[in-house]
Amino acid sequence: MAFRIAIVGAGWYGCHIGLSLMSLGMDVEIFDKAHRPLHLSSGNNQFRLHQGFHYARHHATRIQSRDGFIRFNERYPTLCVDVPENIYAVPHDTSLIDFDTYKLIMVSSGLNFVEMPQGSDLLTNTEGMIRTHERVLLIDRARRYFSERLKGVLHLDATVDRIIDTDGGVLVNGRRYDYAIDATWGHFSKLPIPVVYEPTLLLYYETGERVPAITLVDGPLCSVYPTEDSNIYTLSSVPHTPLGRFDDPATATACRDSVTSEMVTIKRHAMEAQITTNMPSFRERFRFMGVQLAIKTKPIGGFDDRSCHVYRNGRSFVVMSGKIDTIFFATERILSMIETERSELPPFDGGSIKQDILLSGSVRPAKMPAPEAGLEGSA
DSSP states (O other), X not given: OOOEEEEEOOSHHHHHXXXXXXXXXXXXXXXXXXXXXXXSGGGSSOOEEOOSTTOTTOHHHHHHHHHHHHHHHHHOGGXXXXXXXXXXXXXXXXXXXXXXXXXXXXXXXXXXXXXXXXXXXXXXSEEEEEEOOOEEEOHHHHHHHHHHHTXXXXXXXXXXXXXXXXXXXXXXXXXXXXXXXXXXXXXXXXXXXXXXXXXXXXXXXXXXXXXXXXXXXXXXXXXXXXXXXXXXXXXXXXXXXXXXXXXXXXXXXXXXXTOOHHHHHHHHHHHHXXXXXXXXXXXXXXXXXXXXXXXXXXXXXXXXXXXXXXXXXXXXXXXEOSOGGGHHHHHHXXXXXXXXXXXXXXXXXXXXXXXXXXXXXXXOOOOOOOOOTTOTTOO
């Protein structure tokens, strides 16, 4: 049965879920207040397609990323490219885990890597390094891809005021749909778990060299990662990229929009000082270009959970995730919830197993075979 479904948010999740539902014959409409798809967090990020090496401290995120990496490359092979050389390094003193533990976690998660010999011209003060496979997202190509395939159903510069649950459906801006999906990470609907809204400042640098992608793990560390332009890299830092932590998206947005050049300078000096602890030649290799601003939504808790969750309230679904790799998990969870509702059976009445049990008195006694010759009287 085909359903009419409204999706709020045209980031990676909204666009992928919309395409997937359309392929199943659903009547889909996607609404976004921006003028293009992938305009906010989906287009202002580190463009990294994870395998799971980034999440040593959270099993579910690691496994979802591992599986999603394979599926993403099968589904969208033209929307990402290989990172020529990708290195994860465990630094001395500042990492929350030691190198042997890090390797053990990755091996037990089914992740492949090559351990690199100690002694590097690029990195210093590290306990160990591995080389592994990752890909970088092609955001501009992805925008054109989704715009073409969602033509006629993707409504940009379109603000959704409210979603109202009704008998047998939902009203989105007064129009009836069977279901609604909120893919805005809590910017539209309130999430059912405690979260914080974290405005972020990502730094961009240009280089004429072929520098590997460098990620220092695990904990409050930093990374240097390429973009779709092979000469442009991003610098991100766990403690310095965030501009603050807020209880609501409106306050986080106001903070993001109030960034000044003085704030950028302070952040830049802090992040460059952090990366040069392990990559001393950073300032010589890279020239600062500018920044991108975004807002991340993160669960509150003493863990590193960035896995995907889907919550349901009546006919509305809310998606929560921190990784693009897990778009497939979100789609399947939504479909399974819809299927469960549509295929509900009458209440269980105890079943009819008694009718299929033969009472002991009605079972015919087995006919005993005649004893074989020469076995009479044997013990």
